[in-house]
Amino acid sequence: MQRVPHANPSGPLPAAQARRAGALRRLPSHSLSGEAAVLKVTAYVDGASRGNPGPAGYGVYMTTDSGDIIEVSGYLGTTTNNVAEYSGLLEALSIARAEGATDVxxxxxxxxxxxxxLGKFRVKHENLIPLYKKARGLASYFPNFSIRHTLRAGNKEADRLANLAVDRGEGRFVERHRDDL
Structure with missing residues (x-):
């Protein structure tokens, strides 16, 4: 698992110092739903665009350490696959923050x-720069944030949700349920 590098080249600041510097914001002790805060979430994210640019959507399949599964699909209109991929990432990070996650x-x-x-590739395309900056900003809220690559076969649920959004051609849909297995 690879960790995203911190903006501070000497490593992360101690928590108290970082809070004083405004680098960290205190997370709520409860989620927006009023339940106890989720500590760890794992989110599979994907974007789909038919035509590139073309009708596009994103999908997020998120699991929490409390056994909840959150599925999100959102239609974006006409855009590129890379914008759709970033939109899925931003959705996942926003939900994780709302849930009070500390480990993402x-x-x-x-x-x-x-x-x-991960800072291995430069962001060159002007449409991706603001999305990248927003994603990095959201990722900085989490004391433990990691991102890793999987093959397409390892991302089937997020892919299904992204394509469902394109098929529907409208809106954002969220479903939350419990993993009862």
């Missing part, structure tokens, strides 16, 4: 997205 693992089949977030 992102899994994506987009090598571009993963390597840009």
């Amino acid at each position: 693992e992102i899994i994506s089949d987009s090598l571009l997205l993963v390597n840009q977030m």
Whole structure:
């Protein structure tokens, strides 16, 4: 598992010093739903675009350490696959923050997205720069954040949700349920 490098080249600041510097924000002790905070989430993210650019959507399949599964699919209109990939990442990070997560693992089949977030690839395309900056900003809220690549076969649920969004052609849909197995 690869960790995203911190902006501070000497490593992360001690928590108290970082809070004073404004680098960390205190997370709520409860999620927006009022339940006890989730500590760890794992999110599979994907984007789909038919035509590139073309009708596009994103999918997020998230599991929490409390056994919840959160599935999100969102339609984006006409855009590129890379914008759709970043949209899935941003959705996952926003939900994780709302849930009060402290440990976030992102899994994506987009090598571009993963390597840009890890600082291995530069973000060159002007449409991706603001999305990248927003994603890095959201990722900085989590004391433990990691992102890694998987093959497409390892990302089937997020892929299904992204394509479902394109098929529907409208809206954002969220489903939350419990893993009762």
